[in-house]
Amino acid sequence: MKRGLMALAGALAILMTQSAGAQTLRWSAPGDAVSFDPNAQLDSFTQNIQLMVYDTLVRRNRKLEIEPGLATSWQIVEPTRWRFKLRPGVKFHDGEPFTADDVVTTVMRTIDPDSRNKGNLATVVKAEKVDDLTVDIVLSGPYPLLLNDLTGIFVMSKSWLEKNNAMKPGNTSTGVTTFASTHANGTGPFKLESYAPDSKTVMTANEGWWDKPEHNIKRLEFRPIKSDATRVAALLSGEIDMISSLPLQDVPRVSGTQGFKVVEDPSLRLIFLGFNWKPELYADPGKKNPLLDVKVRQALWHAVDLDAIQKRIMRGKSRNTGTMVAPPVPGYVADIDKPLAYDPALSKKLLTEAGYPNGFKTGLTCTNDRYIADEQLCLAIAGMWTKAGIQVDVKTESKATYFPRQDRGELDVWMLGWATLPQMDGFSVLSGIFASRKDGYGGSNAGGMVIPALDDLARKTAVELDEGKRRALMGEAFRIAKDQALFIPLHQQPLAWAMRSNVDMPQFPDEYVRPWFAKVN
Amino acid sequence: MIASIGSRLGQAVLVMLAVTAIAFVMFRYVGDPVAMMSREDASPAEKAELRASLGLDRPAIVQYGDFLGRTLKGDLGISFRNQRPVVDLLAERLPATLELVIVATLLSLSVGIPIGVYCALKPDGALTRAIQTISLVGISMPTFVTGIGLILIFAVTLRWLPSFGRGDVVQIGGWSTGFLTRSGWASLILPSITLALYQLTLIMRLVRAEMIDVLSSDYIRFAKARGLPSRYINFRLALRNALMPVVTVTGLQIGSLIAFAIVTETVFQWPGMGLLFIQAVSFADVPVMAAYLLFVGFLFVVINMIVDLTYTLIDPRLRTRRA
Numbered sequence: 001m002k003r004g005l006m007a008l009a010g011a012l013a014i015l016m017t018q019s020a021g022a023q024t025l026r027w028s029a030p031g032d033a034v035s036f037d038p039n040a041q042l043d044s045f046t047q048n049i050q051l052m053v054y055d056t057l058v059r060r061n062r063k064l065e066i067e068p069g070l071a072t073s074w075q076i077v078e079p080t081r082w083r084f085k086l087r088p089g090v091k092f093h094d095g096e097p098f099t100a101d102d103v104v105t106t107v108m109r110t111i112d113p114d115s116r117n118k119g120n121l122a123t124v125v126k127a128e129k130v131d132d133l134t135v136d137i138v139l140s141g142p143y144p145l146l147l148n149d150l151t152g153i154f155v156m157s158k159s160w161l162e163k164n165n166a167m168k169p170g171n172t173s174t175g176v177t178t179f180a181s182t183h184a185n186g187t188g189p190f191k192l193e194s195y196a197p198d199s200k201t202v203m204t205a206n207e208g209w210w211d212k213p214e215h216n217i218k219r220l221e222f223r224p225i226k227s228d229a230t231r232v233a234a235l236l237s238g239e240i241d242m243i244s245s246l247p248l249q250d251v252p253r254v255s256g257t258q259g260f261k262v263v264e265d266p267s268l269r270l271i272f273l274g275f276n277w278k279p280e281l282y283a284d285p286g287k288k289n290p291l292l293d294v295k296v297r298q299a300l301w302h303a304v305d306l307d308a309i310q311k312r313i314m315r316g317k318s319r320n321t322g323t324m325v326a327p328p329v330p331g332y333v334a335d336i337d338k339p340l341a342y343d344p345a346l347s348k349k350l351l352t353e354a355g356y357p358n359g360f361k362t363g364l365t366c367t368n369d370r371y372i373a374d375e376q377l378c379l380a381i382a383g384m385w386t387k388a389g390i391q392v393d394v395k396t397e398s399k400a401t402y403f404p405r406q407d408r409g410e411l412d413v414w415m416l417g418w419a420t421l422p423q424m425d426g427f428s429v430l431s432g433i434f435a436s437r438k439d440g441y442g443g444s445n446a447g448g449m450v451i452p453a454l455d456d457l458a459r460k461t462a463v464e465l466d467e468g469k470r471r472a473l474m475g476e477a478f479r480i481a482k483d484q485a486l487f488i489p490l491h492q493q494p495l496a497w498a499m500r501s502n503v504d505m506p507q508f509p510d511e512y513v514r515p516w517f518a519k520v521n
Numbered sequence: 522m523i524a525s526i527g528s529r530l531g532q533a534v535l536v537m538l539a540v541t542a543i544a545f546v547m548f549r550y551v552g553d554p555v556a557m558m559s560r561e562d563a564s565p566a567e568k569a570e571l572r573a574s575l576g577l578d579r580p581a582i583v584q585y586g587d588f589l590g591r592t593l594k595g596d597l598g599i600s601f602r603n604q605r606p607v608v609d610l611l612a613e614r615l616p617a618t619l620e621l622v623i624v625a626t627l628l629s630l631s632v633g634i635p636i637g638v639y640c641a642l643k644p645d646g647a648l649t650r651a652i653q654t655i656s657l658v659g660i661s662m663p664t665f666v667t668g669i670g671l672i673l674i675f676a677v678t679l680r681w682l683p684s685f686g687r688g689d690v691v692q693i694g695g696w697s698t699g700f701l702t703r704s705g706w707a708s709l710i711l712p713s714i715t716l717a718l719y720q721l722t723l724i725m726r727l728v729r730a731e732m733i734d735v736l737s738s739d740y741i742r743f744a745k746a747r748g749l750p751s752r753y754i755n756f757r758l759a760l761r762n763a764l765m766p767v768v769t770v771t772g773l774q775i776g777s778l779i780a781f782a783i784v785t786e787t788v789f790q791w792p793g794m795g796l797l798f799i800q801a802v803s804f805a806d807v808p809v810m811a812a813y814l815l816f817v818g819f820l821f822v823v824i825n826m827i828v829d830l831t832y833t834l835i836d837p838r839l840r841t842r843r844a
Binding site: 037040041173182197226230238398433440442 | 564571575602796800
């Protein structure tokens with residue numbers, strides 16, 4: 001009898017701790033998932049949301065290192081053929097087992113000509129089933145970053161796609177929209193229960209997840225709130241437990257309120273200024289472009305008071321940088337990460353040596369709605385350059401109009417933020433920004449910069465399979481960029497989240513929200 | 522009557538053609554959808570391919586012609602941002618906006634008319650002066666300031682009402698309604714007050730002015746001389762006549778409430794068409810923007826038509842003139 005009572009009490013205690021530990025987390029962010037079809041969009045926040053439902057062959061751990069996910073091991077059979085062993089016993093949310101067929105379907109759906117994110121697997125030719133739990137991925141050439149790419153490829157279920165007639169990816173141009181754009185069936189830590197765009201997305205914990213959950217969340221409610229003031233209000237009023245992206249000006253208010261905390265870290269996104277490399281500047285046609293002279297570029301760099309910007313505009317939350325990638329990214333070299341010092345006298349001297357003792361005229365254009373405090377940043381730099389004797393024609397505009405102009409190379413000095421995502425590797429800077437526009441390289445090298453050494457390094461890095469050598473090649477490229485002052489790196493953007501004190505949501509510099517590491521106490 | 526409806530419909534088509542034509546000229550300055558849809562490090566070739574596949578490399582006039590052709594067939598295209606049919610997106614959002622607008626309109630009428638009457642009957646009262654001053658503030662305060670202020674007071678400080686969203690909704694057929702749940706009603710209060718405030722002050726001032734006008738007319742004076750009860754005079758005789766212009770203004774205001782609910786919907790994350798439009802603008806989502814403008818143009822034309830027709834029904838003088 002007594003034993004029975006004890007057992008009952010014990011069972012009750014377990015039940016109670018379970019119900020106390022089984023929590024709902026309500027969170028908010030300014031954006032929303034635009035679709036649940038992994039192949040119908042390229043929006044990084046959307047992919048973040050999808051990653052809660054879908055697993056990937058390899059995934060990022062708490063330190064953002066790559067670790068086994070749905071694939072348990074892999075080997076390079078030939079330089080162009082990688083063999084992946086798949087995790088046995090994994091089930092999709094609808095109960096169907098996960099097999100090699102699903103991986104083949106996922107890869108083929110991603111590289112489909114109508115897929116919107118086919119560029120994320122640009123080097124993959126096909127996937128082949130070897131047996132039920134072995135898959136080969138075939139590449140067009142040797143390629144070191146396949147695993148990085150695979151961290152962003154969400155594994156879908158073949159049978160589910162077939163059943164719902166969604167084998168072709170959704171695409172605006174072909175007019176295809178599928179069941180998969182509003183529903184999801186992955187193997188991930190959470191199941192999608194409902195999706196009401198701009199209103200509410202509900203997920204529940206996947207009890208049958210193959211991995212041991214580190215979270216204690218039963219139910220995830222995502223409520224997007226676009227307006228910053230409303231989002232903060234919703235947190236403070238207790239309607240929301242956690243918000244990602246807290247506006248900097250609200251940090252003191254929220255952290256000063258009892259029962260809430262703010263988590264802040266520098267993000268991977270690095271803000272820098274780039275130059276026009278054409279023979280003439282738009283601001284001063286008919287004259288030789290002064291920015292082609294390394295001394296002029298260094299003079300501009302020496303004229304920027306980064307510490308003042310960090311203190312005044314970024315409220316002490318940003319991290320000033322001297323190189324083009326953030327420390328966690330492969331390719332980063334610590335000894336070149338010191339910015340050129342703020343030194344107006346040296347700046348003046350360099351300008352005089354370059355033949356511009358009285359300065360020159362240039363444009364400076366930035367967004368006003370894309371990066372944190374981008375407009376203030378731009379105006380502050382314009383002010384500093386004006387003090388250095390340079391005539392600055394400063395303009396800020398919306399991202400929707402800025403990026404097309406920037407892309408067409410219509411700006412003299414421009415601002416860009418680069419996070420190296422989704423690969424999280426310095427190669428994306430080499431291939432997208434450093435290399436000249438040729439053979440698919442230089443997608444964001446809008447200023448028309450051509451540095452043969454960098455072109456060469458980008459191509460070598462692209463096929464170097466030895467990780468040590470590869471990093472050395474990238475380091476060399478970043479060193480050239482620094483020595484030649486090809487760009488002026490400014491800082492890593494701060495990333496601020498706010499949450500109730502009882503919520504423990506780890507923050508990551510890639511700005512992803514990973515609720516499978518979260519605890520609600 | 523039929524002829525007048527016919528000519529109205531003809532005008533409607535012209536108005537909508539004009540609206541969309543202007544919209545297509547403006548889209549070029551809103552931004553480039555290709556830049557928004559591409560990967561951060563997309564190559565120029567990738568972008569060119571996408572531009573061609575979306576048909577954005579063609580001249581604006583050809584794109585406009587294509588849009589008209591598809592619209593006539595009932596196809597409004599697929600959203601660049603959500604990759605879903607625009608018709609579905611609009612249909613999903615319409616109930617939220619309409620419910621908000623209906624509640625805001627009822628609110629502004631049920632509060633605005635009595636206050637207006639009171640101000641007309643007691644033109645020199647202290648309360649009237651206070652109301653007049655407050656209404657001036659109300660009419661000149663930007664919507665987002667009102668909205669944020671209400672949120673800070675009623676959601677953050679007092680914690681009485683939700684600060685955002687629609688609460689729980691119930692699906693009836695294709696219509697999602699917030700009228701059937703407690704949280705749905707609670708969520709409606711702050712946004713509908715925010716949206717109604719301007720219209721409320723407008724109606725109040727209109728009723729007050731009309732009432733004062735009517736109260737000084739001869740037949741009211743005769744009615745008073747006859748010794749009719751003041752309640753009868755004020756409400757049966759005066760108010761009914763003063764309400765005529767209110768009907769017109771309310772009708773027209775419903776159109777602009779729907780069109781200008783954008784700010785209120787953004788502040789309160791109200792998942793209506795205004796929020797959809799704002800997001801389309803920031804993504805340069807041409808199909809959604811075009812469809813929304815087409816819809817708003819259509820709405821204004823229809824409302825104008827209904828107001829005109831009701832006029833002829835209510836006012837016998839207009840009817841005889843037409844006939």
